[in-house]
């Protein structure tokens with residue numbers, strides 16, 4: 001049984017999970033957070049599920065050595081591909097995943113058409129297909145799916161406002177709005193960092209759905225249920241990356257205004 005003052009592990013294919021970490025840090029300011037950016041292997045979006053499962057298991061093993069009490073899979077693609085494998089391999093570990101916010105979007109839409117922006121991997125996964133079917137059975141909603149190839153790459157490069165990224169966002173968002181979607185789901189944790197571009201491309205009257213806050217609240221519920229909520233810690237944040245240390249430091253500072261200690265992890269520590 002882990003201790004309540006043990007850290008929370010959070011990982012993503014890269015810096016996208018920072019859009020989840022910011023909500024966790026705001027809601028649970030006393031919790032110690034360990035963030036793992038698998039930027040050396042990003043993007044996950046077009047990789048076979050078996051590769052993502054391997055990465056997720058290796059990252060969980062790495063974080064477990066650092067004695068985490070729970071792991072947050074802050075990546076829609078990795079949740080869809082690997083959450084079942086994580087639960088099977090580490091039955092003692094609490095696992096919290098993310099999924100595109102189809103349910104909140106179905107409650108918000110007035111036109112009955114919801115656009116879903118996500119990676120090709122998420123949109124073609126069994127987990128997503130089941131979710132879509134389940135929500136469609138409960139609500140009269142048409143989901144328009146849009147795989148955003150290359151968008152997470154642009155965000156990894158730090159290009160959250162460049163003309164090239166704006167063109168890419170416009171290319172993905174315009175057809176959804178043209179088909180009367182009035183609600184857009186940000187179904188990849190990287191995309192909240194280009195929210196301004198999505199809003200600009202979508203125009204007025206379109207609502208965006210991001211589940212970062214809901215994931216933080218779900219994490220709080222899980223910790224409370226397990227008696228693992230920490231209320232007296234100092235909220236230290238540390239980070240690890242399989243990619244560039246300076247790129248992750250820059251991303252933390254630019255996107256969240258945080259300056260955690262960042263360590264580059266050799267491929268041998270988190271094997272491919």
Ligand code: DGL
Pocket residue numbers: 012013014016017042043044045046074075076077078119122152187188189190
């Ligand atoms: N941030 C990830 C997600 O939520 C994946 C981006 C990628 O690596 O392709 O799906």
